[in-house]
Amino acid sequence: HTGHIWALLVRFLIAIPILLLCYALTYQAYFRIRLQLLVSATIYVAGMGLAWIAIFYQDSQNGLYLTGTLLPIFWAFLYSGLRFIQAVKVSLALILSYNILFYLVDNLSQAIFISFNFFLITSTLIGILGGYTIERYYRRDFVNRRIINTERLKNEQLLLNILPKNIVNELKQHPGTIAKDYEQITVLFSDLVEFSKLSLNHSAYQVVTILNEIFSLFDWLTDEYGLEKIKTIGDAYMVTN
Numbered sequence: 001h002t003g004h005i006w007a008l009l010v011r012f013l014i015a016i017p018i019l020l021l022c023y024a025l026t027y028q029a030y031f032r033i034r035l036q037l038l039v040s041a042t043i044y045v046a047g048m049g050l051a052w053i054a055i056f057y058q059d060s061q062n063g064l065y066l067t068g069t070l071l072p073i074f075w076a077f078l079y080s081g082l083r084f085i086q087a088v089k090v091s092l093a094l095i096l097s098y099n100i101l102f103y104l105v106d107n108l109s110q111a112i113f114i115s116f117n118f119f120l121i122t123s124t125l126i127g128i129l130g131g132y133t134i135e136r137y138y139r140r141d142f143v144n145r146r147i148i149n150t151e152r153l154k155n156e157q158l159l160l161n162i163l164p165k166n167i168v169n170e171l172k173q174h175p176g177t178i179a180k181d182y183e184q185i186t187v188l189f190s191d192l193v194e195f196s197k198l199s200l201n202h203s204a205y206q207v208v209t210i211l212n213e214i215f216s217l218f219d220w221l222t223d224e225y226g227l228e229k230i231k232t233i234g235d236a237y238m239v240t241n
Helices: 002-025 029-033 035-056 063-068 071-078 084-104 110-162 165-173 195-201 204-224
Strands: 187-191 228-233 236-240
Touching: 002 035, 029 035, 035 071, 035 084, 071 084, 071 110, 084 110, 110 165, 195 204, 204 228, 204 236
Parallel strands: none
Antiparallel strands: 187 236, 228 236
């Protein structure tokens, strides 16, 4: 009876606070960089601690203690934040260590030893299937979010080529019809003289280069004087204040 009380005290006054502290430390920058290694070490130490508690209090024949040693394996796959391969490595290391520890230190009966390994291997297989499924969905979700963000940036760039930046920002925040009244406004609409003749006498590359130089200068002047470019069409440039 005293052994059971000490086992509970060790778990609730030492083991659980240490695990909670380790979990809290994972939010620190130092630990995030080394998260995989430190979490793996924490899970392995927790698993071996559970095994030693069972052996120390000579209660490893009790199925409850042996079942408790499965918890770190589920933890590794389902909630630890370990990558799938790293979780598999930790679980296999625990299985091997459990077998060595209980075989060399404890005197488990052959029936219990076989039964224990059956649950160990079964739990690991379940963890592998669950961990693989979770990581696959995480990866798929990550790729989908990247695709969505890329398309969103493309759409925003397309809108910026058509509409003023402040209008684009307003559309993003309040989708719908945008209409504003201005008592007074100035609009500049510039057009290159004899652009058709220029296009006939120059290659496409030369024409685009000329337009790019002119429009780049216009863009600089627009920003310099706080104006708003409305659009460019061919050789035409439209700007307003």
